[in-house]
Amino acid sequence: MSEQQEQKKEFALNPTPMLDQLESGPWPSFIKGFKESVNRTEKTMIRGVLDQLNFSYETRMGYWKGGVVGVHGYGAGIISRYSMISDQFPEATEFHTMRIQPAPGLHYSSKALREVCDIWEKYGSGLLSMHGQTGNLQLQGIKAEHVQACFDELNQLGWDLGGAGATVRTGASCVGPARCEQACYDTLGVHGKVLSYYADLTHRPQLPYKSKFKFSGCPNDCTNSIQRADYSVIGTWKDDIQIDTQEMENFIEKKGIDYVVNNVISRCPTQAITLQGKQLVIDNRNCVRCMHCLNVMPKALSPGKERGITLLVGGKGHLKVGNMLGSVMVPFMKMETEEDMDAFIELIDKMIDYWSENGLDHERIGETIERVGVHQFLDAIGMEANIDMVAHPRDNPFFKADLTHSPEAA
Numbered sequence: 001m002s003e004q005q006e007q008k009k010e011f012a013l014n015p016t017p018m019l020d021q022l023e024s025g026p027w028p029s030f031i032k033g034f035k036e037s038v039n040r041t042e043k044t045m046i047r048g049v050l051d052q053l054n055f056s057y058e059t060r061m062g063y064w065k066g067g068v069v070g071v072h073g074y075g076a077g078i079i080s081r082y083s084m085i086s087d088q089f090p091e092a093t094e095f096h097t098m099r100i101q102p103a104p105g106l107h108y109s110s111k112a113l114r115e116v117c118d119i120w121e122k123y124g125s126g127l128l129s130m131h132g133q134t135g136n137l138q139l140q141g142i143k144a145e146h147v148q149a150c151f152d153e154l155n156q157l158g159w160d161l162g163g164a165g166a167t168v169r170t171g172a173s174c175v176g177p178a179r180c181e182q183a184c185y186d187t188l189g190v191h192g193k194v195l196s197y198y199a200d201l202t203h204r205p206q207l208p209y210k211s212k213f214k215f216s217g218c219p220n221d222c223t224n225s226i227q228r229a230d231y232s233v234i235g236t237w238k239d240d241i242q243i244d245t246q247e248m249e250n251f252i253e254k255k256g257i258d259y260v261v262n263n264v265i266s267r268c269p270t271q272a273i274t275l276q277g278k279q280l281v282i283d284n285r286n287c288v289r290c291m292h293c294l295n296v297m298p299k300a301l302s303p304g305k306e307r308g309i310t311l312l313v314g315g316k317g318h319l320k321v322g323n324m325l326g327s328v329m330v331p332f333m334k335m336e337t338e339e340d341m342d343a344f345i346e347l348i349d350k351m352i353d354y355w356s357e358n359g360l361d362h363e364r365i366g367e368t369i370e371r372v373g374v375h376q377f378l379d380a381i382g383m384e385a386n387i388d389m390v391a392h393p394r395d396n397p398f399f400k401a402d403l404t405h406s407p408e409a410a
Contacts, residue, residue, distance in 0.1 A: 013038060016050050018057035034127075041126040045141055048091025052083060069096050069144045071151045075204040077161025078147060094144060098124070099162035100137040100154065101202075104173045104191035104215075115157055123150035134212055135172035135223075136162040166205040168198040172229075173215035174222040181298060182291070183217030184235030184307040185335040191215045193341050194348075201352075208359035208368075211352065218303065219289040225315065225326070230365050231348060232312040232326040235335075237304035240284040241293075247300040249278045264293050308334045311344075313351065314366025324366045327374075331388040350381040 013035060023029045031050070038046045056062055069080040079097040086093040100116070102108070116137065120126060125141025132138045142150060151161065162170035171194060174180065176187030194213055201207065214225030217235040225232035252260055257275075264280070265273045272286040273293060280293075280301075294301045311333065312326030330347070334340045351365065354377065359368040369377045378385055 013047060014051050016054040018054045019050060037126055041121060043125050043141075044091045045095065045125050045143075046127065048083075048089045048093075049095055049141070052085065052089040052092045055085070055088070064095075069147055071148050071161070073203070074161055076164045076167045077203065079164050080144075095125070095141045096144060096147065098139040098142060098147065098150065099132065099164055099170065100139060101160050101162040101170045101195070102131065102135060102137055104171075104188040104195070105175045105178055106131070106135070107175075107178070107188075112157070116154065116159065119150060119153045119157075123147075123153075131172075134162065134169040136170045160199075161203065163202045163210070166207045166209050167203070167211070168201040168207070169210050169212045170202070171195055171213040171215065172223045172225075174217050176215075176217040180217055182220065182235075182294060182303060184237055184303050185217065185309055187215040187217045187233075187235070190233065190335060190341060190344070194345065197345055207352070207356055209362050209364055211355075211365065219291050220295070226312055227315050227323065227325050228317065229315050229326065230313065231351075232315050233344075234310045234312065235303075236289055236308060236310045236332065238306040238308065238332050239304035241282050241287065241304055242302045243280065243282070244300050244302075245279060248280060248297070251297055251300050252278050264296055267292055308332050308336075309344075311347075314364070314369055316364045316366055320363065320367050321370060324370075326366070328386075328388045329383070331386060347381070354380045 016031075019031045022031045034046055034050055037043065038050070052063060063084040064081045065084050067080040067082050069078045070076075071078070077099050079099065081095045081097065083089060083092045083095070116139075117126075117128070120128060120139050123142060123146040124139055127140045129138035129140060139150075171191050173187040173191035174183075176185075177183040178188060191213070194215075195202075201211075211231070212229045213231045213233065214223040214229035215233045216223045216225050219234055219236060221232075221234055223229075225234065260275065260280075265275060269290055269292075270286045270288055272283040274281045274283075282293075284304075294303065309330075309332075310328060311330040313329040314324055315326035316324050333344065335344065355365045355368050358372065358380075359365065360371075363371075374389060375385065
């Protein structure tokens, strides 16, 4: 057997019958991607992970355990994964994940991404995920002995580790004013300032549990912040929706009255829109910022001129008390100047300080507020109760469909 044949045999995949079934459906399969990565990068680590995963499917057990893996000066940013059955699958003994913080709005150059990929294939498995639930570049699969050298090269290019554990996690922001006409504040600027200010809390765990920021430029909430962020910062406006009368007439001429009635007016959840001639009339007092009319008619309608943010607090996924949506804490706040941003950070500091002192282990800030009561929380941070601070029905993003009267059930 030639040397080339021996090498191909060395990197050949082992049988994984349970995983092979995941490639048989109509949808793209991560198993196919893993197998292609083995053949492309010749990384035996990935083959070991496939072998262990197939065994997990057979035994219905997970075999990863944590540990301590890090870089000098950081207490977070590396998710350690050691195999509990490394004697059976030695190639999967270690498969740690490095979380890398992206730029606000996920603005990359192709050159920067190629540099990351080259470094990652040099030290790690070559697998990466864009992006995790918090927005990180997830570099998946590296041995502890290579972590410091990998980080040093990435850091020299300006990249930094993201949060992991009981830290302020990597924030996420929409593209904002860079490309979106609906943006009501500079999501990128605010994200960048918050990211820099909380760098220490991101790198060194010192909180009861994780804490997430997400910045959406308008109520479309393209970062899904309300159901996923402890601090959901959503752009909004305080005055009337702006109407361009000429563009409104152009839209009606092009689409027709029926389209406007059926797809704009009738879909307003509060019936705040009426049609008079070739112009829409909006009852702005009853507008709930659902964004439907602005999304359908972006040239004719735009957010008001008095713009700012709404801050919702307490959104999170499951654990402890289950899924929670963020509740309004500040209905409207200006976010135009450095002083506005400083006032925002000062308020967040008060919330984090109270939560740090009163939160239980593994308890998010929304769970702390629910446990102690919103009045006690507001007193502690020096805020007055407001009618907009509604807990219900904003408590769960899921609903249970009643199928008993469906045609299929009948």
